[in-house]
Amino acid sequence: MDTKLNLRKVNVTRYILPLREGGSLPALADADDGFKYVLKFRGAGQREKALIAELLGGEIARALGLKVPELVFANLDPAFGRSEGDEEIQDLLKGSQGLNLALHFLSSAINYDPIAMNTDSYLASQIVWLDMLITNVDRTFRNTNMLLWNRELWLIDHGASFLFQHAWINWKKNAEGTFPIIKNHVLLPVASELDAVNEAFKKLLTPKKISTIINTIPEEWLLAGGDSEDPNEVRKVYQDFLNLRLSYSDQFIKEAQDARTALI
DSSP states (O other): OOOOOOOOEEEEEEEEEEOTTSTTOOEEEEETTSOEEEEEOTTSTTHHHHHHHHHHHHHHHHHTTOOOOOEEEEEEOTTTTTTOOOHHHHHHHHTTOEEEEEEEOOTTOEEOOTTTOOOOHHHHHHHHHHHHHTTOOOOBSSOOOEEEETTEEEEOOOTTOOGGGGGGGGHHHHHHSOOGGGGGBTTGGGOOOHHHHHHHHHHHSOHHHHHHHHTTSOHHHHHHTOSOSOHHHHHHHHHHHHHHHHHTHHHHHHHHHHHHHHHO
């Protein structure tokens, strides 16, 4: 029997405010479990594919031992947001009825500042490795997508990962290809232990673990992109992409090391 992660499901009870730092208008919201969440909407930007990338990127990071806020499925009732005065937000809420994704809100967390904060070289190498694997374009000096909370570094916002989703038929080319954007990675200058991380992470991220994470993606998200009418077929593409990408880890680590050498 296929296994999947046991992500909790909550119901959104109150829209608090938009977080306009993100282009897809995520929001701070209350849920019926008493916690606050950063809510990612299925009706925004790249729609369900951004939620899939967020789910996969976050849970792969967690499986590798990195700090990621708890991810939950967040249900948005059709009646929710009818009293919202902002027309743009009301349209977003209407287009996001049903199952969305949310991250536990880290109260009092501060944005990572690469100039003011030092980062351990091994941790930096772990994060660079992760972003090479999932082709994450969005961990730069301009937008670090990391928070400091309780004196630990937490990773957020993986919705701009898995670029192949937006050119579905080229998934194999993306898995095997280079990732030159890595030169812009905020932690690349201090990521001096990529070889050691590569050896450790290749052992941790097994095909079974990858499959467990992929099986957690809701069927309705998989079918929403129109890439196939069979959700299992779509899951297999994600599985094949990650397994193939992982098999090329020696090459993509060499690419990151070359990019780092050019910087320092």
